[in-house]
Amino acid sequence: MNKFYSGLSKNGQPSNFVTFRPTKGFLRFEHGSGGTHGQFFSFVVETRDATHPITKGLPEKWLHTKDELYATLCGPAENVTVLATAQSDVTHQQEPMLMAIRYGLGRVFHTTLGHNEESMMDVGFVVTLDRGVEWAATGRVTQKVPEDFPTVDKVSPWSPPASK
Numbered sequence: 001m002n003k004f005y006s007g008l009s010k011n012g013q014p015s016n017f018v019t020f021r022p023t024k025g026f027l028r029f030e031h032g033s034g035g036t037h038g039q040f041f042s043f044v045v046e047t048r049d050a051t052h053p054i055t056k057g058l059p060e061k062w063l064h065t066k067d068e069l070y071a072t073l074c075g076p077a078e079n080v081t082v083l084a085t086a087q088s089d090v091t092h093q094q095e096p097m098l099m100a101i102r103y104g105l106g107r108v109f110h111t112t113l114g115h116n117e118e119s120m121m122d123v124g125f126v127v128t129l130d131r132g133v134e135w136a137a138t139g140r141v142t143q144k145v146p147e148d149f150p151t152v153d154k155v156s157p158w159s160p161p162a163s164k
Contacts, residue, residue, distance in 0.1 A: 037068040038089035044152060045086045045097050045113075045124065052100060053141040054109065054131045055083045062150040065157070067119035070112040071095040079103065084128075098128055100135065109136045123148055123156035 042065055047058050064086070071088040073095070079102040085094040101108040109132030114120040127149060131141045150156040 037070045040066045042066050043086045045084050047084050049083045054135050057145040061152040063155050065122040065155045068115045107136045121158050123158045124150045126158045
């Protein structure tokens with residue numbers, strides 16, 4: 001059974017949605033229809049758990065390229081650790097961008113970044129996805145944060161390695 005999903009509940013009724021309130025330091029579950037996004041725009045991602053293996057070594061804040069910023073994610077969202085957030089252009093609240101989820105004996109990495117080719121061609125997206133997948137598979141992260149990781153003022157375009 002899926003413990004974290006977006007949109008309506010499995011019976012088609014409005015579900016609880018997940019919000020993050022950094023001043024309170026916890027997830028809040030609100031009732032209603034969830035799963036929305038605004039326009040494509042570049043936004044600042046804020047690292048919320050700098051000790052987690054996925055986000056360890058990332059800057060406190062970094063600029064993500066133009067993307068859709070998803071808000072009001074749905075689910076019961078059990079055992080969720082919010083790793084990073086960004087301020088939504090729709091809700092004007094900090095919304096979870098990167099999450100680590102414990103599911104039974106397994107691990108799940110969830111990212112809301114990367115909705116089209118442009119938004120996936122970003123060092124911040126590629127690095128967090130790679131580190132998240134490694135953590136989900138092994139429980140640890142060996143990949144270093146590259147020197148060209150985005151800063152709060154500058155996005156960092158990513159190019160695939162040349163084929164041999």
